[in-house]
Amino acid sequence: MLPKSRILSALLVGLGLALVAAALAAPAFLNGDARFPLDLEKTTWTLKDPQAKVGEDTTAVTRQLHMTVQNPATDKVVALRIGDTLRREDKGDDLENLISAATWSLEMDRKTGEFVKPAKLSTVMVMPEEVFPAEGVWLKFPSNVQQQDYEVFEPTLRKAVPAAFTGEDEIGGRTVYTFEQKVEPVNVATLYTDMTNTITAPPEQGGEQAFLHHEATRTFAVDQVTGVVVGMTEKVDDYYADRDGNRVQEVVSYDAAMDEAQQIGLAEQLTDVTQDVSRTVTWVVIGLGGVLVLLGLAGAFRPGGGGARGGRQKPDRKLDA
Incomplete structure (x- = not known):
């Protein structure tokens, strides 16, 4: 099972990409397009x-x-x-x-x-x-x-x-x-x-x-x-x-x-x-989406973010008295 940090990073990347896509489509639906x-x-x-x-x-x-x-x-x-x-x-x-x-x-x-x-x-x-x-x-x-x-x-x-x-x-x-x-x-x-x-x-x-x-x-x-x-x-x-x-x-x-x-x-x-309303919304949402994508990627590839290399870390064994 993936660590919670990896799951959160993947969600951030997905949400960021969705916001960028929505921003690019926004001018077709906003009344700010003159x-x-x-x-x-x-x-x-x-x-x-x-x-x-x-x-x-x-x-x-x-x-x-x-x-x-x-x-x-x-x-x-x-x-x-x-x-x-x-x-x-x-x-x-x-x-x-x-x-x-x-x-x-x-x-x-x-x-x-x-x-x-x-x-x-x-x-x-x-x-x-x-x-x-x-x-x-x-x-x-x-x-x-x-x-x-x-x-x-x-x-x-x-x-x-x-x-x-x-x-x-x-x-x-x-x-x-x-x-x-x-x-x-x-x-x-x-x-x-x-x-x-x-x-x-x-x-x-x-x-x-x-x-x-x-x-x-x-x-x-x-x-x-x-x-x-x-x-x-x-x-x-x-x-x-x-x-x-x-x-x-x-x-x-x-x-x-x-x-x-x-x-x-x-x-x-x-x-x-003017067209400023739709343009402003577009660039703000694109910027927010980009930040979320970067945060997600940073979390996914952060050193140690997913535990030791080679798989899960094995728990220490108890020594018999």
Whole structure:
């Protein structure tokens, strides 16, 4: 039977190795890995262009995305409701100002930013809610964003379009990576059916069908640690064209951006969201595990720790009187 000191040493080595293994796996399970925060106060992205074209008019327009957290909201996923509006600023009535409005219901992985269920879409036209597969990321990129391309959701096309890494910057004291998404002119009517995708051109233009075309260039400024989008620009050109691609009617054309103060506000609220918690726990537990392994090994190979060499020590015999 092994001496108690050897048994204790073996237990220390085993416990130390188990702690090291647990520490290496810890970042996958701890909330300190900068996954999407559930308590953000600023969740509105407002982009403005003072000289946009709406039909044949020149006017200011405002594109706004407003996000609210819904249930379920767990350690892994969160449901989001995103209101998406485009308004002109030259009309007196809010409804008259409205160019388009939609509400997106999405469920997102809090770490990767990817959608985990089909998206639901409600529009201002009071049509039945639509459900369709959602691809890529949108207002939240993966935590610990890398300098690479990402597939980013494009709401007009209802699918993901690549956004290329273009550089590094700083907003509100936070490191941000910038990405550019380019959408070449697309006939939206070829992607899905919608009552706004097709019109009949005026008689003077042949009276034939015309189809909604969409072209866009966007930039995203993304907080490097959390992946939350803190800045955005958007250049959009929507118009109807005939089967040969000839323009027959303008819809809206704008080049909008967020103001600097809003970007700083979005970034500064992420100041307390870091990866330090999981990193600290990982290194502390690895250190403790390493100490236990060393103590165990020291005890196992300590001279004399297991008795005399060659086996157990024989007891002294009593001499007969």
